Structure formats: C-alpha cells, structure tokens
Amino acid sequence: xxxxxQMEGPxxxxxxxxxxxxxxxxxxxxxxxxxxxxYPGEGLQLLLKATKADDKGxxxxxxxxxxxxxxxxxxxxxxxxxxxSAVYFCALSDSHRDDKIIFGKGTRLxxxx
Amino acid sequence: xxxxxxxxxxxVIGTGKKITLECSQTMGHDKMYWYQQxxxxxxxxxxxxxxxxxxxxxxxxxxxxxxxxxxxxxPLTLESARPSHTSQYLCAxxxxxxxxxxxxxxxNVLTFGAGSRLTVL
Numbered sequence: 001x002x003x004x005x006q007m008e009g010p011x012x013x014x015x016x017x018x019x020x021x022x023x024x025x026x027x028x029x030x031x032x033x034x035x036x037x038x039y040p041g042e043g044l045q046l047l048l049k050a051t052k053a054d055d056k057g058x059x060x061x062x063x064x065x066x067x068x069x070x071x072x073x074x075x076x077x078x079x080x081x082x083x084x085s086a087v088y089f090c091a092l093s094d095s096h097r098d099d100k101i102i103f104g105k106g107t108r109l110x111x112x113x
Numbered sequence: 114x115x116x117x118x119x120x121x122x123x124x125v126i127g128t129g130k131k132i133t134l135e136c137s138q139t140m141g142h143d144k145m146y147w148y149q150q151x152x153x154x155x156x157x158x159x160x161x162x163x164x165x166x167x168x169x170x171x172x173x174x175x176x177x178x179x180x181x182x183x184x185x186x187x188p189l190t191l192e193s194a195r196p197s198h199t200s201q202y203l204c205a206x207x208x209x210x211x212x213x214x215x216x217x218x219x220x221n222v223l224t225f226g227a228g229s230r231l232t233v234l
Contacts, residue, residue: 032220043225106154
C-alpha cells in the first residue's frame, strides 16, 4: 500500500541555518503531497502542498518540490527562526483511490537562538 | 481561521468513566476524521466519516465509537475509559473533491482542531 517515510528527529539547528527534512513516498497512483506543521499545544495545520510532478509548494519561506523520478518531497527553508520550532509531517493522498490521507511519523525540529 | 472546534481541550478522569470528546466544524465539510496521537507524535487514524450516517473504523483498532448524525458534528465516545486510552485526540475535516472549496487541484486538504488531551488515571 501507499506509504510515507520521513527523516527521524529530533533535528536541532541554530537560528538562520539551512533546513532540509527529507520525505519519500510509495504510491501506486498519482498522489498529492503535503507538509503539515504542528506547533506546541496545537493541532496540525497545512504548511504547503503539491498536486502533480514538478510542482513546487511554498509558504512562510518553506519550499518542497514534487519529484516523481525520486519519489520525494523534501522540505527546505533557507534561514530558520526560533518560531519554526515544531513537528513537521509529510503526507500524501490519492484522489483517484480512496482519498485517505497517509502521514509520515513526524520530525521534531528545535531551533536554538 | 480554523473553523473546527474540539472540547474539552484537557480532561483528567478516573478509570471506568464514560467520556465524549466533542468535535464541530462550521465549514460544511462532508469528511471528518479522528486521529490518536501517541507521545512519539505519530498519528493513527481511528475513525472517519464521509457523510451523515456514515462512519468507518480507521487503521488503528480503537475501543471508542463515533456517530455522525449532523454534518457539522462528529463526537467520539469511550464507554469505559482505561489508562491505555491516555492520549491526544485530534479531529479533522475535509471537503470532497469537486465541491466548492476543494479546488481544481483535487487535493484532499485536512483542517485540524486544536486537540483534546485525555488522561485516564
């Protein structure tokens, strides 16, 4: 079945460092790909998405490109801030199948001032 | 603004008590979900509904039950709480593809509530 694998955390970086959180997926169809973020004490919220190959999703300085050839959707940010400290989830859904959302296990990010 | 509300946000109860976690959304979404989030952060789908009077069990077996009598309301009930039920419960909703708000992209985007943290002593 479909699955999502993302790098394990925690990831600890200094403020203004470059961030990459790796995410790869397995899917038999043509999924949409997402990154969700969960700040402390809150539910998840959509950070960005891409619905077809080579699409780039972007929001709040974060970017991810849908790479069909490598089945990847890595999250990047050029200069992180303390306020980016959160848990990040990679996810997919396939609208041509049951449309169920499949989440990765989450990556906790700590940004040090 | 998120338009999905969960109550209570925090609940501490004794073993054997019956509890209901409330979830309401004002967006008219037809799909609703309950996730259980373990301390390691991983999300487990325990129930979902694709419309009124439609409920399904998710990927993780759960002793809880749900109902969907109204579009906007999707409560989760534990008849007899146990310490193993201690967890964070997240409710979410999404719109069916092709319905206004779902967008031409066809992506099934979830909107989450803030969560209900349950502790059973």
